[in-house]
Structures are given as structure tokens and as C-alpha cells.
Amino acid sequence: MRSTRHLTGLLLAGLLLAAHPANAKSPAPSAGVPRQPEAASGQRAQAGWASKKFSVAAAHPLAVDAGYQILQAGGSAVDAAVAVQMVLTLVEPQSSGLGGGAFLLHHDGQLTEAYDGRETAPSEADEDLFLDDQGKPLSFQAAAIGGRAVGTPGVLHMLALAHRQHGRLPWQQLFEPAITLAEEGFPVGPRLHALLSGATALRQDPVAAAHFFDDSGRPWPVGHRLRNPELAAVLRRIAIEGARSFYEGELAEAMVRKVREHPANPGRLTLADLAGYEALVRAPLCFVHSARPVHPKGARQRDVRICGMPPPSSGTLAMGQILGLLAHTPAARLPPQRSPQGLRPGSDWLHLYTEASRLAFADRAVYVADPDYVPSPGASWMSLLDEDYLAQRARLIGSGPRARRMPDAPAGIPAGVQQSLGPMPEQAEYGTSHISIVDGQGRALAMTSSIEAAWGAHLMVNRGQGLRGGFLLNNQLTDFSFTPRSESGAPIANRVEPRKRPRSSMTPVLVFERPRGDFLLSGGSPGGAYIIHYTSKLLYGTLHWGLDVQQAINLPNFAAFGGPVLLEPERFPATTLRALRQRGHDVKEQPLTSGLQAIQVRGKGLYGGADPRREGTVKGD
Structure with missing residues (x-):
């Protein structure tokens, strides 16, 4: 060496x-x-x-x-x-x-x-x-x-x-x-x-x-x-x-x-x-995701298998829910925008992403913890990634050109769940x-x-x-x-x-x-x-x-939990921030x-x- x-x-x-x-x-x-x-x-x-x-x-x-x-x-x-x-x-x-x-x-x-x-x-x-x-x-x-x-x-x-x-x-x-x-x-x-x-x-x-x-x-x-x-x-x-x-x-x-x-x-x-x-x-938590490329032109649709950590990690579940929820919206038809500073997501896509994220984090706050202490909802963590469940949740997202932010993003109830847990308050992580x-x-x-x-x-x-x-x-x-x-x-x-x-x-x-x-x-x-x-x-x-x-x-970078849309400073034009605010989003710029x-x-x-x-x-x- x-x-x-x-x-x-x-x-x-x-x-x-x-x-x-x-x-x-x-x-x-x-x-x-x-x-x-x-x-x-x-x-x-x-x-x-x-x-x-x-x-x-x-x-x-x-x-x-x-x-x-x-x-x-x-x-x-x-x-x-x-x-x-x-x-x-x-x-x-x-x-x-x-x-x-x-x-x-x-x-x-x-x-x-x-x-x-x-x-x-x-x-x-x-x-x-x-x-x-x-x-x-x-x-x-x-x-x-x-x-x-x-x-x-x-x-x-x-x-x-x-x-x-x-x-x-x-x-x-x-x-x-x-x-x-x-x-x-x-x-x-x-x-x-x-x-x-x-x-x-x-x-x-x-x-x-x-x-x-x-x-x-x-x-x-x-x-x-x-x-x-x-x-x-x-x-x-x-x-x-x-x-x-x-x-x-x-x-x-x-x-x-x-x-x-x-x-x-x-x-x-x-x-x-x-x-x-x-x-x-542990057995990894894996799910199938259909990728529908919108860039470059002519790229074919393909299915991939995404594998991540199961609980006590919440990451794979929340990410899988966000991707799955977006699949039931027009997000797949929205390419990134080009600018002299490079590619970036547009306001319509960011609106859909934010709403999907709010729903995913609402489920996370209720259901996810150490599986040796807390049973998975519906006897399987995959219940949170079930196609029918995500399709039902995605209907809460307004996807039209003038659709506004959801007033509330409640946790869902997957099939077979009798909810008896309380939501975890937001706190530093x-x-x-x-x-x-x-x-x-x-x-x-x-x-x-x-x-x-x-x-x-x-x-x-x-x-x-x-x-x-x-x-x-x-x-x-x-x-x-x-x-x-x-x-x-x-x-x-x-x-x-x-x-x-x-x-x-x-x-x-x-x-x-x-x-x-x-x-x-x-x-x-x-x-x-x-x-x-x-x-x-x-x-x-x-x-x-x-x-x-x-x-x-x-x-x-961009992020959303239960509150505002967070955007990396000086990376998005004023038109993007204005369009998100017109949809009812509170938008804040901060280092990410x-x-x-x-x-x-x-x-x-x-x-x-x-x-x-x-x-x-x-x-x-």
C-alpha cells in the first residue's frame, strides 16, 4: 500500500x-x-x-x-x-x-x-x-x-x-x-x-x-x-x-x-x-418501481427493484411512498427545467413532490419504529407501499395546473389496520x-x-x-x-x-x-x-x-415535511417560488x-x- x-x-x-x-x-x-x-x-x-x-x-x-x-x-x-x-x-x-x-x-x-x-x-x-x-x-x-x-x-x-x-x-x-x-x-x-x-x-x-x-x-x-x-x-x-x-x-x-x-x-x-x-x-425492504424517463427523448420505460433498509429505518418506506405516490400524478410527464445554471425541477413538479412527501411523512409519524417492539401495519411493512393504498392516498393530491396545497395531510389507514397509535410530534433529527x-x-x-x-x-x-x-x-x-x-x-x-x-x-x-x-x-x-x-x-x-x-x-436540493417547502438558496428562480406560493405553499430558502x-x-x-x-x-x- x-x-x-x-x-x-x-x-x-x-x-x-x-x-x-x-x-x-x-x-x-x-x-x-x-x-x-x-x-x-x-x-x-x-x-x-x-x-x-x-x-x-x-x-x-x-x-x-x-x-x-x-x-x-x-x-x-x-x-x-x-x-x-x-x-x-x-x-x-x-x-x-x-x-x-x-x-x-x-x-x-x-x-x-x-x-x-x-x-x-x-x-x-x-x-x-x-x-x-x-x-x-x-x-x-x-x-x-x-x-x-x-x-x-x-x-x-x-x-x-x-x-x-x-x-x-x-x-x-x-x-x-x-x-x-x-x-x-x-x-x-x-x-x-x-x-x-x-x-x-x-x-x-x-x-x-x-x-x-x-x-x-x-x-x-x-x-x-x-x-x-x-x-x-x-x-x-x-x-x-x-x-x-x-x-x-x-x-x-x-x-x-x-x-x-x-x-x-x-x-x-x-x-x-x-x-x-x-x-x-434483516431481510431488505425491496419494491418494484416503474421508471418512465422523460429525458432524454426516446428512453424506454423500465422496471427496477429498489432495495433499502427495513424498520427501524423509515427511509426506504418514506422514499418508496413518495416515488409511488408521484407515479399516480402527472409528475412522470414533467421534465426538469433547463437554465444557464443547469437543470432544476419546475414548480408543478415541486408541488406534486411536496404533497406526496407530506403524506409519506404523516404515515411515518404514526407507524414506523423498531419492528421488535411495534408490529408492522397490516402484518407487513409492504402495506404502506401497496399499489391500491398509494393510489387511494394520491387522490388527496391536487394535480391540476392551479391545484392548491392540501389543507391537511393526515396519516392513512392501510388495509387490515386498526389504528391505535398516536402520531409522533416533529422534533430535531x-x-x-x-x-x-x-x-x-x-x-x-x-x-x-x-x-x-x-x-x-x-x-x-x-x-x-x-x-x-x-x-x-x-x-x-x-x-x-x-x-x-x-x-x-x-x-x-x-x-x-x-x-x-x-x-x-x-x-x-x-x-x-x-x-x-x-x-x-x-x-x-x-x-x-x-x-x-x-x-x-x-x-x-x-x-x-x-x-x-x-x-x-x-x-x-428541495425538501418538505409537514410545513413549508424548503429550497436551496439561489438555485431556483423567483418565478418558481411565486408559482408555489400561488398554490398555497409556504416557501423558504435555506442551505440544504x-x-x-x-x-x-x-x-x-x-x-x-x-x-x-x-x-x-x-x-x-
């Missing part, structure tokens, strides 16, 4: 040439608008990457190169994912890492599997975890910062499980790039520096403060070589002794100490929670990092991992052996409903319960041709609840508008900081795309 020292030098030169991010602080959200998981940090043009044998796409160039080294050495897609995630723990600590969880979809050429490495609530947790002494929900900041919201980390256990089944290289070899980078250091980039500039609460943790900031409390400048010897030692132990060394012994004791001894907001994680954690292999990989043997994966909010619980674990640094813990339990019951007293599906997995929006996706089943595309994004919209944009752009993955990623990564089959090779809104890249042979 090539020298990591040489690679960090090349990266430093590139980062110093990049545009410096403007404002690291996320704007305050409007009512009914989820907060952005991470602040915007500028954009840079991406052209896409072609390769013939294999490809890896991830959120940081050093992580991508680690995966590339593993694939070059004959490793599998899972091998490369392990190497990529270990480097992301070091270089993108605000988003994902050892202290968090993940979902992974894997296809080996025949079988598609869904690996669930989602965090679990401690065994001592109960549904009142996020209520104050008066029974009122805590603020997000009060809940998230400290030990209260820390769930049992699952990403490492999940990767170890996947490696046992699909790995080709020795486990220990996969940690070499991250260990070398942690020991030798890597250059702080513009995005990391910008996010640290706004990370006030992170300074309250002495371990994190000593690692990320200088003696005056200023974040390390762009180009500073940041070393993490504590993380190097932790990774070396895991590499030699296996994932169990993370869940038992001194590492487990250090995590529990950090959580339970927090001076202001202690949590309930125990050694038994860590020792008892198990990642799961954050996260994440995405990895897409296709290896030299045609195995493909899509993996989304997270510590939830930027910097997670703002707690850095260190064993106390005199080494600086460590790894951050998640605040993933804030993905549960803070309110356990509705105003009528009905239980909320996604309430806190012991050892339960919180609902997620992470939406890693694999797409296959029908009827042959040939692999077509791997993709996903960070972004909390916005992930669903970003991934829907990727699929609609590629399947319906005939775009390659980079062109689809470059499209302006996606981090889409995707790889598609193109001709006899592969083509990768990375989001210009973050630092991601693609590399392959």
Missing part, C-alpha cells in the same frame, strides 16, 4: 486550494422545519469519476483512499467499508465513528442482505427519559449534550459480522490506514475547521477540548496536522483482538464511565448493555455519513453511519493512559420520540423502551434491473430527516430524468447540506458521483 504520509501531504495541498467555508453556524429553523445536521461549508464543482473494475465513494478523500488501497489489494466491498469507516472516525469525527451506529446493504451477486448496526437504548431506559420533572419534553440541547442520549454503539459489531460473512482480507489489515493516519496525523480541512468554530459545547468536554482546540480555545487552523494517538491505540487493539475488545474490558469501562459520570446530564449505559449488543441481519462501494468481483454495498447530531453527545472517550484524543459518543437516543404518548393518551410507536432501536431516516439504497436482477446503482446521503429527500432526488434524477449520478447529485455519494453501472464500467456540498470524492480502477 502507498505511504499514507504522502497522501496526507497531497490532501493538504488540495484543501488549502479549496474555497474556505463561509458560515459554520446553522440557521435557526422555522416552525415545522427540522434543523440541519451539519452547517454548510461551501460548494465545489464535481465532474464525476469513471472506472472499469471497482469504485469507492465516501465523505472524505483520505477515507476514500483507504478503501481504494483495500480494493487494490484484492479486498471485498465489506473489507473496504471497514477501512473507510475507521478513517472517517478520525477525519470526519462530527458525523460518524466507533461511538455510533450504521445500516449496511450488501449484494454479493445473488443475495441482498440488510445489516442493522443501529444503537440500542440502555436496559435502564424508560419512556420518560426525555421528560423533565413537570413531564414536559426537554429541549434538544438539554437532551443531547451529555450522557443521557447515548445509545449502545453498533457500527463496529455490524462491520465485524459483515466481515465474517463477506470479508476476504484479514481483519487486522483493514485497520492499517486509519492507524497510520491517527499516529502521523492528517491536515485539518476547511469543513472540519468551520464546524469546530461553531462547536461551543464541545469545548465543555476536557478530552475533546484538548484534542480539537489549541491552548487558547481556538479550533486548529486549516492545514494543522491533527494526531490522535489514543484512537490509534484503540484501533490497534480492535485490529488484534477483534470487535469484542470494544464491547468488553477497559474500552467498555471507559465508555460507561464517560456516560454515567457526566456532571450535568448523566446517562444510563451499562457494561451489560455493551457486552450484550448484537448487530442483526440529525446525522451522518455515507459510503458506496463496488468491488472487483461485482459485490456492491451502500452503508450509512452516524453519531446523530454534529459531534454526537459532545463526549470524547479516552482510557486515561496519557494519550491525547479518542472517539466521540453518539446522542442517538434523541431519535426516539421525547413524548411517549399523544394528547389523547395513545402510545407513540417510536417512544423510548429498554434495548429498543430508535427510528432512523438513514436510507442506503441499492437498485437492480428487472427482471434479470443486474445491479444498477448504490447510493445514499447524510442529512437526518432530509436524507429521505436527498436520496429520492438521486433516484428520480437517474431513473426518470435520464441523468447520471453526478448530474442527479448536482441538482438543487446533503452529502450524496453514489456509484452506478454505466456501459461496461462504473461511474461515481460525490456531492459538491461536502468534501466527498470517488476513486477506482
